[in-house]
Amino acid sequence: MKKQYDITNQEIGEWLFETSVTPIDENTVNQTEDALILFAAAHSVAPPAALRHAILDKIKDLNAQRANHQQLDVNQLPLLNEESKWLEWSEAVAGIEPPADFEDIHMHTLESNEQRDLFVIWVKEFVPEEVHHDLLESFMILEGSCVCYITDKTGETRTVRLGEGDFITMQLEETHDIHVTSEKPAKAILQWYKLAA
Numbered sequence: 661m662k663k664q665y666d667i668t669n670q671e672i673g674e675w676l677f678e679t680s681v682t683p684i685d686e687n688t689v690n691q692t693e694d695a696l697i698l699f700a701a702a703h704s705v706a707p708p709a710a711l712r713h714a715i716l717d718k719i720k721d722l723n724a725q726r727a728n729h730q731q732l733d734v735n736q737l738p739l740l741n742e743e744s745k746w747l748e749w750s751e752a753v754a755g756i757e758p759p760a761d762f763e764d765i766h767m768h769t770l771e772s773n774e775q776r777d778l779f780v781i782w783v784k785e786f787v788p789e790e791v792h793h794d795l796l797e798s799f800m801i802l803e804g805s806c807v808c809y810i811t812d813k814t815g816e817t818r819t820v821r822l823g824e825g826d827f828i829t830m831q832l833e834e835t836h837d838i839h840v841t842s843e844k845p846a847k848a849i850l851q852w853y854k855l856a857a
Contacts, residue, residue, distance in 0.1 A: 730748060
């Protein structure tokens with residue numbers, strides 16, 4: 661039995677592609693709005709309380725970044741660390757883009773010296789497993805999201821999910837691989853801080 665607020669796939673297709681020769685009247689629009697509201701109410705799920713707090717904390721952090729905003733000089737970039745501000749780094753590298761036809765990973769060098777190598781990196785799918793013996797690898801996600809699978813030198817494993825603005829440092833001897841979870845490539849600031857020359 662078709663209810664008044666049921667919409668068929670054919671009707672949706674006609675509206676999307678404007679193949680219908682019949683003009684849509686105000687009553688049809690109102691029925692559609694009512695159907696969508698009923699559908700949303702019937703299928704809504706309350707988010708976990710922790711998610712609400714995480715979202716509010718992220719908004720609070722972004723507002724604080726805007727209030728204390730400094731413009732970074734791309735020729736004298738500071739060390740990337742847990743205090744680094746997503747907004748400042750995003751603006752500093754805003755004009756840097758990867759080639760349109762890059763494979764899975766593209767790295768654009770921002771700085772390379774005895775202390776560190778610093779890059780803007782784009783990853784479409786994943787970074788294969790790697791381990792570093794003489795440097796600390798840190799990165800901040802500017803766009804997209806990923807999941808990091810990390811195993812320390814004792815064999816202890818952990819999974820870390822990162823989204824825009826999130827920062828992580830891989831410790832010495834930690835084996836890690838990274839898988840992009842967003843539809844678009846993940847874009848990050850990547851820093852290799854050299855511990856031994």
